[in-house]
Amino acid sequence: MSGALAWLLVALGLGVVVVRRRSLAVTLVTVQALVLAVRAHDEAGAAAALAVRAVALGVLLLLVVSRTREPRPIPAGVAPMLRGGLAVALALALTWLIPTLGLASRNAERGVLALVAFGLIAVATRRATLFQVLGIVLVENGLALAALELPSGSSAAIELGVAFDLTLIALVAVVFHEKIFAEFGGGDSSVLRSLRD
Amino acid sequence: MTSREALALAVVAIPAIGALVVAVAPRRMISQIAGVTAILAAAAAFTLAAIALSAPDATVETAWLLIDPAAGVLVGVIGAVGLASTLLSPNYLATVLRGIVRPPRLPRFYYALLLAFWAVLAGVPLIGNLGGAWLLVEATTAASALLVGFSGKPRALEAGWKYLILTSLGLGVALLGIVLLAATAGGGLDGLSWKALAAIPSSGQTVLIAYVLLLAGLAAKIGWAPVHNWLPDAHSEAPAPVSALLSAALLPAVLLVAWRASRSLAPAVGTGTAHSVLIGFGLLSLAVAVPFLWRPLPWKRLLAYSSLEHMGVIAIGVGFGGPLALAGVVVHIVGHAVAKALGFYAAVPLLDHDPRASGHQVGGVARTEPALGTTMAVSLGALAGLPPSPLFVSEVLIVAGGVAAHRPWAAAVAAILLALGFLGLSHALLDTLAGKARAGSHRSEARGLRALTILTAVTIVGLLALTAAAFWLPHSELARALAAEVR
Numbered sequence: 029m030s031g032a033l034a035w036l037l038v039a040l041g042l043g044v045v046v047v048r049r050r051s052l053a054v055t056l057v058t059v060q061a062l063v064l065a066v067r068a069h070d071e072a073g074a075a076a077a078l079a080v081r082a083v084a085l086g087v088l089l090l091l092v093v094s095r096t097r098e099p100r101p102i103p104a105g106v107a108p109m110l111r112g113g114l115a116v117a118l119a120l121a122l123t124w125l126i127p128t129l130g131l132a133s134r135n136a137e138r139g140v141l142a143l144v145a146f147g148l149i150a151v152a153t154r155r156a157t158l159f160q161v162l163g164i165v166l167v168e169n170g171l172a173l174a175a176l177e178l179p180s181g182s183s184a185a186i187e188l189g190v191a192f193d194l195t196l197i198a199l200v201a202v203v204f205h206e207k208i209f210a211e212f213g214g215g216d217s218s219v220l221r222s223l224r225d
Numbered sequence: 226m227t228s229r230e231a232l233a234l235a236v237v238a239i240p241a242i243g244a245l246v247v248a249v250a251p252r253r254m255i256s257q258i259a260g261v262t263a264i265l266a267a268a269a270a271f272t273l274a275a276i277a278l279s280a281p282d283a284t285v286e287t288a289w290l291l292i293d294p295a296a297g298v299l300v301g302v303i304g305a306v307g308l309a310s311t312l313l314s315p316n317y318l319a320t321v322l323r324g325i326v327r328p329p330r331l332p333r334f335y336y337a338l339l340l341a342f343w344a345v346l347a348g349v350p351l352i353g354n355l356g357g358a359w360l361l362v363e364a365t366t367a368a369s370a371l372l373v374g375f376s377g378k379p380r381a382l383e384a385g386w387k388y389l390i391l392t393s394l395g396l397g398v399a400l401l402g403i404v405l406l407a408a409t410a411g412g413g414l415d416g417l418s419w420k421a422l423a424a425i426p427s428s429g430q431t432v433l434i435a436y437v438l439l440l441a442g443l444a445a446k447i448g449w450a451p452v453h454n455w456l457p458d459a460h461s462e463a464p465a466p467v468s469a470l471l472s473a474a475l476l477p478a479v480l481l482v483a484w485r486a487s488r489s490l491a492p493a494v495g496t497g498t499a500h501s502v503l504i505g506f507g508l509l510s511l512a513v514a515v516p517f518l519w520r521p522l523p524w525k526r527l528l529a530y531s532s533l534e535h536m537g538v539i540a541i542g543v544g545f546g547g548p549l550a551l552a553g554v555v556v557h558i559v560g561h562a563v564a565k566a567l568g569f570y571a572a573v574p575l576l577d578h579d580p581r582a583s584g585h586q587v588g589g590v591a592r593t594e595p596a597l598g599t600t601m602a603v604s605l606g607a608l609a610g611l612p613p614s615p616l617f618v619s620e621v622l623i624v625a626g627g628v629a630a631h632r633p634w635a636a637a638v639a640a641i642l643l644a645l646g647f648l649g650l651s652h653a654l655l656d657t658l659a660g661k662a663r664a665g666s667h668r669s670e671a672r673g674l675r676a677l678t679i680l681t682a683v684t685i686v687g688l689l690a691l692t693a694a695a696f697w698l699p700h701s702e703l704a705r706a707l708a709a710e711v712r
Contacts, residue, residue: 130408130431144401151394160390167397174404180411186404189360196367197393204374204386207325211379220383223458225517225526 058086073184143170270304281706316673395445402438503544510537518649550626568604574671588660
């Protein structure tokens with residue numbers, strides 16, 4: 029995998045962590061998945077699974093954004109620069125802690141670990157429920173990249189499984205997001221803090 | 226296809242077909258169709274469990290299917306709890322006025338999801354491939370998260386959301402471990418069969434990293450500390466019959482996946498290391514659970530923290546390995562399932578009897594509603610490990626298994642934590658039965674109490690039979706076969 033492609037995927041992922049608007053973040057993860065689909069051009073099954081999943085999830089999530097308009101963007105609780113810094117720090121820490129993943133190239137390994145780190149940070153630092161779903165999509169995009177970079181190839185089955193799983197989880201998450209929006213008047217996960225011991 | 230393979234297919238297919246039929250059936254027939262489906266699915270499950278347990282050495286193992294004694298135990302547990310949960314669900318649904326979908330659609334939505342959840346869950350112990358197991362475990366999240374948020378109440382939505390996000394994220398980490406294993410094993414998905422994984426050569430740190438990522442990810446679904454945050458919320462806010470399935474069947478079924486992964490990867494990562502990771506998760510879960518067992522908690526929340534404790538005990542037993550500890554694990558899985566499910570079923574009449582029980586510890590139930598008090602006493606007494614509970618014998622077997630496995634310090638710490646947990650739950654038992662009752666508690670007969678009383682009688686007989694079996698089990702072919710699997 030070329031360094032430029034890895035950097036492009038990482039930059040798109042970092043964008044999801046720092047941007048404010050939900051629609052822009054959805055566009056970024058969709059473009060990221062489509063880039064992965066292009067990367068998988070020599071494996072038709074994997075490319076098709078990635079492309080269909082990217083478009084289906086993108087359309088679904090943009091539809092949800094339009095159905096659940098927030099009066100104003102939900103503050104993240106952590107400033108964008110700090111979020112970005114945390115995400116990069118976690119990515120570097122993971123790269124240092126995990127010396128090798130056994131993938132076809134070191135660029136791909138770093139890209140996978142960065143996307144997983146960005147996904148974890150997005151879930152941990154964003155209050156908007158939709159951004160938490162996008163965090164999971166980021167992690168799964170990282171895993172899709174890992175499957176594409178397996179030295180043995182034959183990643184189509186894994187890509188299909190991940191696509192199926194992610195679509196299922198996203199559908200359930202959308203149901204919850206809309207119910208939370210209707211019940212609490214917004215998709216702010218900080219209101220979900222009544223269950224404590 | 227052999228008769229065992231056909232039976233395994235039926236165990237999964239019957240509830241799956243039932244879910245589809247419920248989704249399109251006339252509204253007045255939904256409950257009856259779900260009941261008939263549950264009886265047929267449970268019959269298939271009990272038959273397969275009996276066959277797998279009666280001939281422990283006659284394992285069926287292909288790239289995608291594994292029928293062994295451990296699968297037999299879990300399939301039997303899922304069948305029993307699935308049957309009871311489905312048959313007792315009308316009592317719960319009678320209390321529901323609103324939910325996550327419009328009221329007229331609630332029964333159809335509930336039963337279709339419950340049966341779909343059962344179908345996917347039944348596949349988890351039978352799947353012979355780590356990749357397939359991951360897919361099924363993730364699918365259980367999709368089905369059960371909607372059931373957790375079924376009531377549509379703010380607290381239920383919060384619990385369902387936490388469950389969905391945290392377990393999906395955890396399973397994402399587990400999938401990273403699986404992809405690493407696929408990279409090492411080669412051969413695509415076939416390289417992830419339990420048999421193929423056992424042949425992975427020890428290749429430096431990669432397999433160890435993959436194993437740790439896999440177990441850390443699965444821990445989020447099993448509810449092991451420190452990634453257990455969703456567990457008390459989801460189990461306390463889900464409909465009681467669903468809580469029973471989540472706690473008694475889902476958690477140990479996912480734990481079996483971790484067990485199988487540990488067994489298969491032990492040659493590559495080292496048996497001692499593979500087992501130490503399990504023991505570490507187990508002890509940490511016990512240590513985190515015990516302080517909560519000492520606190521005055523609402524009934525379902527107390528049961529949820531007890532699940533954290535018991536998943537820890539099972540992890541420790543699997544980590545110790547050997548016939549003694551693994552016999553204890555089998556008794557513990559079955560005993561915990563029976564006692565915990567009964568406790569959750571008691572929550573429906575309990576909330577009818579004292580509506581404030583959803584947010585507060587209950588007291589004096591033995592005086593205000595003796596039949597319900599008896600059920601709660603049987604459940605909590607068994608879960609505490611009060612003799613003659615089978616969980617007392619299983620915990621002794623697991624601790625003794627730790628000593629036999631030359632892990633005396635881990636066994637000693639486990640014994641101390643178990644004793645503290647026992648004291649905490651015993652205190653809760655006394656408060657629940659003989660403590661001060663809240664003024665204004667209903668004294669009329671609570672909904673579904675007659676069915677629950679019959680189930681309590683059956684449970685007492687089952688628990689005593691399990692206690693008797695626990696004395697024989699360590700010397701049985703079954704324990705020997707289980708121990709051979711993890712070597």
